[in-house]
Amino acid sequence: MQNPPRIVLAGLSGGSGKTFVSIGLCRALARQGLAVQPFKKGPDYIDAAWLFHASRRPACNLDPFLLDRQVVAALFAERARTADISVIEGNRGLFDGKDVEGTCSTAELARQLSAPVILVLDATKMTRTAAAIVAGCKAFEPGLALAGVILNRTAGERHRAILTRCIEELAGVPVLGCLPKMTANPIPERHMGLVSDQEHGAREAALDAIADVVERCVKLDRVLDTARAAAPLAPTALVPWPERVCTPEQAPVIGYVHDAALWFYYPENLEALARAGAELRRVSLLSDEPWPELHGLYLGGGFPETQAAALSANVGIRSHVRALAEHGLPMYAECGGFMYLCRAVQLDDARHDLAGVFPLSTRLCAKPQGLGYVEALVEADNPFHPLGLRLSGHEFHYSACTETDAGSSLPPLALRMLRGHGMLSGRDGLLAGNVFASYTHIHALGAPHWAPAFVRAALRFRSGHGATPG
Structure with missing residues (x-):
């Protein structure tokens, strides 16, 4: 595909709900018959495994520290070529990198891939402050395309209505979904993150339950429109795979x-x-x-x-x-x-x-x-x-x-x-x-x-x- 549709899902920190949204979005879009290519930013095996099962396509890790910029671009282009949409889950906070400059951050990866960013925001006990946070993220670094917000852990219809109006009117960023507070996570966590996909006793039921929430609460058509409106991807070289050393x-x-x-x-x-x-x-x-x-x-x-x-x-x-x-x-x-x-x-x-x-x-x-x-x-x-x-x-x-x-x-x-x-x-x-x-x-x-x-x-x-x- 000449310009593969793509989005980056980012959070303000770990625990914001971006993995829940990423998994649910992949499964929900796959259930619509779309070819969904998942990516995980950063060194992570567990989230990548869940993204694979959600989309039924192997997830690919993209990391600006482990891989040269040219390799990141080539690997993304190779994996995204046959997909209807690529979903790139970020890690940690949007601007968090390995140093004060934010080197190797999710924001840096989004700029490298000219990918629009959808911010997953934990809206617990806030309204107008959420607009200030979104406005700050929108203006914090040049070249970042903050294209939407998905609100997580909202308290009710009145809360969601106020949040949406504040963010769209005061920050100028569209709200693409509002998720409720969940009484229990279908995929529990432990010391290294989510429970392993291989140890979860009801993996498919859990993935479908998450997708059901995302289908009800996220405007999937708007997400697809955002992905399809991504800026043109610069031409890339081929992935530098090793040559054979034997017949x-x-x-x-x-x-x-x-x-x-x-x-x-x-x-x-x-x-x-x-x-x-x-x-x-x-x-x-x-x-x-x-x-x-x-x-x-x-x-x-x-x-x-x-x-x-x-x-x-x-x-x-x-x-x-x-x-x-x-x-x-x-x-x-x-x-x-x-x-x-x-x-x-x-x-x-x-x-x-x-x-x-x-x-x-x-x-x-x-x-x-x-x-x-x-x-x-x-x-x-x-x-x-x-x-x-x-x-x-x-x-x-x-x-x-x-x-x-x-x-x-x-x-x-x-x-x-x-x-x-x-x-x-x-x-x-x-x-x-x-x-x-x-x-x-x-x-x-x-x-x-x-x-x-x-x-x-x-x-x-x-x-x-x-x-x-x-």
């Missing part, structure tokens, strides 16, 4: 863990591995089904703490993963995947044994132990990241490393943190043979060396080791 006949098999414990993957990371030449096979740490022969293993993030007892009880898979690591299989683990490769995880008074690739454990804490964007310098040789590289990523973990086991020394750590927390003493990236594990998540299009390096490591393993142990 299809030579493709190494790289497994990726995807189950209720580990499922945090950017779709582009898996696509980059496939484009670089890998044959991807989905495997589970929770099932006792035998794994195929592998030449590499990718363990993403997730919620190993919620599945700790089941992970620990699956002794056969725990032993198999440890044997693969000892056999030299290239493994790349992020956050929850790293936790699984440790000796154990401590949850309150319960200790659950895990794979034991690394001689240390983790414990779940009440507050985040690492949160936000990270930058790190690669200071040790490893199969995945070149020495001396400045690596960009993000971390979000409630777990912390505990001391190494008695009689064991700490394995080398490849990353020196320039920004962020990491694992231990400002470092991240544990190494054990061909295993690399970190709290740092990366995006393959922001680290273009990663997927080809992973595939080459898998090719070397197959050439030098043959079959993996059964």
Whole structure:
């Protein structure tokens, strides 16, 4: 599509209701037969998963910190090309970025994509002040197209009428919807945001319930008109996907863990591995089904703490993963995947044994132990990241490393943190043979060396080791 219809849904802060509106809008428009392409601004897996189920199209993360401006534009254009409307959910407050200038904010992304912004505003216990807030947002930064407001948590018809008149007459911004106060959220929250889509017992019913509210309370035709009136999108280059490093006949098999414990993957990371030449096979740490022969293993993030007892009880898979690591299989683990490769995880008074690739454990804490964007310098040789590289990523973990086991020394750590927390003493990236594990998540299009390096490591393993142990 030459100029894809698009909107950005933004809030004043986290908890404003923008995820509720984004999910409901995606499902409501999809139920009308429209092809809805969801996007999530920023490093987020949970909201993106819900947006995928709401729209029935894989969500795509757009992040001005993890990805160059040209890559953001190209990725958006590629994913939006076949959609009737693209819905981009922002993160945090509209102007909140990584510094005083608001670098990498939702507003910055909206300007990059020439996308109109619809502000989701929590109107609890306010009327005329809401107009002042909207007027301030409208004028705060040049180049921002604030095209509408959706009011959340309104108290009744009189409240909604006063709010609408104040905002439209005093701020000059149309009100596109007024949502009531909800007695209960169909998708509850917990320590890392919304409950996982894989753990919700009535996912489709919850999504339809949210869409029902949005259909009743939001002017969908006005939202579509706003999206279709977006300014022309500047021409973009193609997405810089990696080139193949082997022929299809030579493709190494790289497994990726995807189950209720580990499922945090950017779709582009898996696509980059496939484009670089890998044959991807989905495997589970929770099932006792035998794994195929592998030449590499990718363990993403997730919620190993919620599945700790089941992970620990699956002794056969725990032993198999440890044997693969000892056999030299290239493994790349992020956050929850790293936790699984440790000796154990401590949850309150319960200790659950895990794979034991690394001689240390983790414990779940009440507050985040690492949160936000990270930058790190690669200071040790490893199969995945070149020495001396400045690596960009993000971390979000409630777990912390505990001391190494008695009689064991700490394995080398490849990353020196320039920004962020990491694992231990400002470092991240544990190494054990061909295993690399970190709290740092990366995006393959922001680290273009990663997927080809992973595939080459898998090719070397197959050439030098043959079959993996059964």
